[in-house]
Amino acid sequence: MTKRNLFCAIMAAFILVTGKSSTCFANPGYTLDITTFYQFGAPPGVLNGIVGNPDTSFFTVTNNGTTSFTRTIGDVAVSNSGGDWSFTYSLTLAPGASATFGTSPESSNVGGFNGPFGSPQPGIIIDINGLINGTEAVNLSVNDSQIHSGVFRTNPYGVNLDNYVLQGGDNIGRDTGDDFEVTQANGHFEFFESSRGVPDAGSTLGMMTIALAGIAACRRRIVRH
Numbered sequence: 006m007t008k009r010n011l012f013c014a015i016m017a018a019f020i021l022v023t024g025k026s027s028t029c030f031a032n033p034g035y036t037l038d039i040t041t042f043y044q045f046g047a048p049p050g051v052l053n054g055i056v057g058n059p060d061t062s063f064f065t066v067t068n069n070g071t072t073s074f075t076r077t078i079g080d081v082a083v084s085n086s087g088g089d090w091s092f093t094y095s096l097t098l099a100p101g102a103s104a105t106f107g108t109s110p111e112s113s114n115v116g117g118f119n120g121p122f123g124s125p126q127p128g129i130i131i132d133i134n135g136l137i138n139g140t141e142a143v144n145l146s147v148n149d150s151q152i153h154s155g156v157f158r159t160n161p162y163g164v165n166l167d168n169y170v171l172q173g174g175d176n177i178g179r180d181t182g183d184d185f186e187v188t189q190a191n192g193h194f195e196f197f198e199s200s201r202g203v204p205d206a207g208s209t210l211g212m213m214t215i216a217l218a219g220i221a222a223c224r225r226r227i228v229r230h
Contacts, residue, residue, distance in 0.1 A: 076135025117178020
């Protein structure tokens with residue numbers, strides 16, 4: 006075998022194993038961040054029209070991914086004594102954009118949300134349902150009890166928590182008082198999925214065809230040598 010033939014065979018085999026000219030991302034991934042907080046009045050631009058009376062909780066969903074989210078954001082908020090404040094809101098959330106929603110007129114004074122009442126509850130449930138980049142379906146859900154601030158505080162009932170921000174910082178929905186409620190640290194939660202690439206079928210097939218042809222040509226040269 007000549008050096009040229011040997012080099013040809015090695016390069017063709019390398020292309021066959023590793024070569025592909027491009028990659029297309031079938032799944033672009035996403036990053037949707039949720040922030041929960043409690044305050045007097047309302048922050049600017051509350052989309053569902055629920056504001057503090059005089060104070061209540063809110064949550065903001067921010068699209069920190071690279072493609073748009075479309076369809077609905079909402080919550081399930083069935084209280085013990087203040088009625089059902091659940092809602093669903095249709096929107097498009099472009100990369101970098103945020104949407105803020107209120108939970109009820111005064112979410113710490115209604116005995117908690119979504120039962121069982123009188124014992125630890127899941128709290129308000131935030132739902133995100135729709136499409137990422139117009140193609141990938143998502144059905145995401147998180148409870149108030151799962152959203153943590155990382156700052157533990159002992160509430161007036163002696164319970165030390167860093168969650169349940171949306172219902173005033175108590176796991177069974179007791180009124181913790183305005184001073185405690187509005188000075189809670191914000192809760193944070195992230196829905197994240199990394200992008201996943203798949204080889205472009207046409208490009209990969211083309212590279213394999215070239216590689217196989219190269220190997221065949223080198224083989225003919227080896228036989229004739």
